Amino acid sequence: MYIKSLELENFRNYSGLNIEFDKNTNVIYGNNAQGKTNIIEAIYISGTSKSHKTSKDYELIKFENKEAHIRTKVFSRDNEYQIDLHLKKNMKKGIAINKHPIKKASELFNILNFVLFSPEDLNIIKDGPSQRRRFLDILLCQLDKIYLEELQKYNKILNNRNKLLKDIYFNKNLIDTIPIWDKQLVNCGNNIIKKRRNIIEKLNDVCKDIHKKLTGNAEYFFLQYENDVDEKDFLTLLNKNFEKDSKYKMTSAGPHRDDILFVSNGIDIRKFGSQGQQRTTALTLKLAEIEIIKERLGESPILLLDDVLSELDSKRQRYLLEYIYGIQTIITCTGIDDFVSNRFHIDRLFKVNNGIVTTE
Secondary structure (H helix, E strand, O other): OEEEEEEEEEEOOEEEEEEEOOOOEEEEEOOOOOOHHHHHHHHHHHHHOOOOOOOOHHHHEOOOOOEEEEEEEEEEOOEEEEEEEEEEOOOOOEEEEOOEEOOOHHHHHHOOOEEEEOHHHHHOOOOOHHHHHHHHHHHHHHHOHHHHHHHHHHHHHHHHHHHHHHHOOOOHHHHHHHHHHHHHHHHHHHHHHHHHHHHHHHHHHHHHHHHHHHOOOOOOEEEEEEOOOOHHHHHHHHHHOHHHHHHHOOOOOOHHHOEEEEEEOOEEHHHHOOHHHHHHHHHHHHHHHHHHHHHHHOOOOEEEEEOOHHHOOHHHHHHHHHHOOOOOEEEEEOOOHHHHHOOOOOOEEEEEEOOEEEEO
16 A cells, blocks of 8 residues: 555645655655645545644635645555545535545545654643544544444534533423433444444554563553443433533533553553653554554555654654554655664655755
8 A cells, every 4th residue: 555646736835746655765854834744634634534633624725725636646455546635615525536526535444544643643642532532533443434434423413412402401391302312322332432442452462562662671561441431331321410411511421531541560651651651652552553454454554754753762763763664654854864863764755845845
């Protein structure tokens, strides 16, 4: 699986761009605010339909333009594909695969799989539970199309239930409809809980060995799924919490409140880990994500490293660069000194200056 080329039109700071990638290691470098991350963002959108930077499509369109285009040519599962995205202000984006429009963005997950690692991911350990749930959900959505549908359905039901809790204040008769939404929420939620528990078990198996190598066998590491509610108790807890939910107009129990515990040598890394331990754990998770996708799908995912090397010390840099051998990797950075010092081979080098990309 690899990206052959990327073509942009009126995307972010690019009026036009046509860039061809090597199937191995690609490095895009330049000063800050020149457009490096915009290339990573466009690639990520090609495989997921969504940006990792914003939820608003109009922000992706170059200033004073009404629409933008992303065209990506890829090789995946012994086939070539062309993915086209047409972004429009105040309108739903259009997506086509091999020039045939698709109705569901989830169809893209059958073609491209990514592992994205950015400076924000280094905070996944110390940030709030929502970031850790997001990590789980992105991984599971790439592995399981049904999980993606269940997650979308659960969020829709949850929003409807929360709206109903607000409407009940004005119309008490609406209370009679709560059990209908509760039943749907529990059915979807229990499927999500089950699949999250299974992927945590798989992550545990993979992470232990990676973390040992990263720490020179100095740390014993494991993950624990902190599910907000067990499947058998979900409906009971919804009934029990109804008065509280009505008061705050928000559903207080369910997988939308799940978390992950990270333990190293008996220490909760989220609360008591050093910055070095937290960054090692974040790196462990990303490398484990690569292994699980590779094992489940039979192909390595494309690795996107967005200006993350400068945030890692030399030991973690070296381990990461050695690990990505044989995986198409697209790296953004401000300079190439780290690659020179680690004697790391670059297959294709690009320089970005104010939205102009040149091959070196």
